[in-house]
Amino acid sequence: MADPLKEADALNGNCADLSAVLENITDGIMNLDALGRFTYVNSAAERMLERSRSELLGTFVWTSFPAAVGTAIYDNYLAAMATQIPASFEFFIPTLNRWLDVRVYPGRHNYTAYFRDITADKTKEKSLRESEAMYRMIADNSTDMIARISMDGTYLYVSPACRTLLGYEPEELIGRCLYDLLHPDYSQVPLADLIAETAKCGMNLRESLARKKDGTYIWFETTARTILDNLGLHKELITISRDISARKHIEKQLLETNELLQKISTVDALTGVANRRGFDECLQREWKQGRRIGAPLSLIIVDIDYFKRFNDTYGHAEGDQCLKLVAESLKKAARRPVDFIARYGGEEFVIILPCTDAAGAQTVAEQLGEHVEELQIPHSRSESSPYITISSGTATMIPSQDVDPKELFLRADKALYQAKQDGRNRVRLYQVSE
Numbered sequence: 001m002a003d004p005l006k007e008a009d010a011l012n013g014n015c016a017d018l019s020a021v022l023e024n025i026t027d028g029i030m031n032l033d034a035l036g037r038f039t040y041v042n043s044a045a046e047r048m049l050e051r052s053r054s055e056l057l058g059t060f061v062w063t064s065f066p067a068a069v070g071t072a073i074y075d076n077y078l079a080a081m082a083t084q085i086p087a088s089f090e091f092f093i094p095t096l097n098r099w100l101d102v103r104v105y106p107g108r109h110n111y112t113a114y115f116r117d118i119t120a121d122k123t124k125e126k127s128l129r130e131s132e133a134m135y136r137m138i139a140d141n142s143t144d145m146i147a148r149i150s151m152d153g154t155y156l157y158v159s160p161a162c163r164t165l166l167g168y169e170p171e172e173l174i175g176r177c178l179y180d181l182l183h184p185d186y187s188q189v190p191l192a193d194l195i196a197e198t199a200k201c202g203m204n205l206r207e208s209l210a211r212k213k214d215g216t217y218i219w220f221e222t223t224a225r226t227i228l229d230n231l232g233l234h235k236e237l238i239t240i241s242r243d244i245s246a247r248k249h250i251e252k253q254l255l256e257t258n259e260l261l262q263k264i265s266t267v268d269a270l271t272g273v274a275n276r277r278g279f280d281e282c283l284q285r286e287w288k289q290g291r292r293i294g295a296p297l298s299l300i301i302v303d304i305d306y307f308k309r310f311n312d313t314y315g316h317a318e319g320d321q322c323l324k325l326v327a328e329s330l331k332k333a334a335r336r337p338v339d340f341i342a343r344y345g346g347e348e349f350v351i352i353l354p355c356t357d358a359a360g361a362q363t364v365a366e367q368l369g370e371h372v373e374e375l376q377i378p379h380s381r382s383e384s385s386p387y388i389t390i391s392s393g394t395a396t397m398i399p400s401q402d403v404d405p406k407e408l409f410l411r412a413d414k415a416l417y418q419a420k421q422d423g424r425n426r427v428r429l430y431q432v433s434e
Contacts, residue, residue, distance in 0.1 A: 032111040036061050048117050050096060067095055080106040090118065149237040153177045156236065165243055167213035183209035183217055207244065219248040268343040270320055271327035279342035279350055283405050286354050290399035298353040298361035298396040299412045302330065302368060305389045305424045307347035309381040322388060325375050333367035358396040358429055365392040365427040384425035391419040395430040
């Protein structure tokens, strides 16, 4: 037979344990009798209601909180007591400036309510709604096209700027793949690679040609960022695109202008062949190329014989015309696309012959002289011919790391000096033994 005293002690112990649990939970708990009087309030309820249990126990709930009469919580209380059906609802207490999530369990002789403070959640929710509204307003009024794109490249959202930029309504683009709007040249880049690159870096900036609804194209500059889900996985892309067609047009004009200036800076204005700067750049370039492939590089220096006497006799205008004709004549002999002709200064010209040995350079130099003589430009004060003639010095080297390309020029210059010493109107090759 059970011991009544032990059972009573066990029951009291269980009640004590339950009371300890109720006092330490973060949810507020209160109990009302059938008349609406407080019979129990835990510590969390005291904090949330900002009343002590000594103030509440034994008092009527609507007397203690008269401002709640006629509100939603009052209506919910009456409905729950009438139907005896549990209910849950959210309630804002203006006097406490606090949101509560309330769950009620009505009984025939009592009314129990569990509630927790959700003010922080509601504030965050409100802030989020306001942020979304603000971002939506920004997106709807931005002149840039803002879009949300799934990880398979499908448009999920497109801002109204697409009307102005592309001629599409937002609804026409949602559900379409972003590659549908790109020029075919850009479709060669796999979509998966494009998205993977953006996902890896977190951001991607690129320029591309976007097709408008009327079939024409504009230049788009697009910034893409990846958005992560709660698990840290890539969820979607946010892109901001703007029309940079005007900028690209200006860039193209600047490029063309720079190319023209570069050409002008390396071209001799009188003869139309390269100038000394162009020669220096070409010699450095061909020297490196010859060094890489181990091929011979030849250089010819040409000097018009007795040109100062020609100028003094016929005048500078005729002298300029003579230089133009000689330059055109030199082009006929050095006719390969890789051959390079420049006016080095005054009446001197230089010809760079890549992948050409000494014999080949001599042949070209002799042809240069023949073509100039065929011009039959009269020169009454020349000591070598009644017509304009030239003297040429050639040199050939296989470029190496240890030798400066100027050495090739110096050797050709020495050969030219020898041609002049030997009576002009002739070709001389640089001899290493000299």
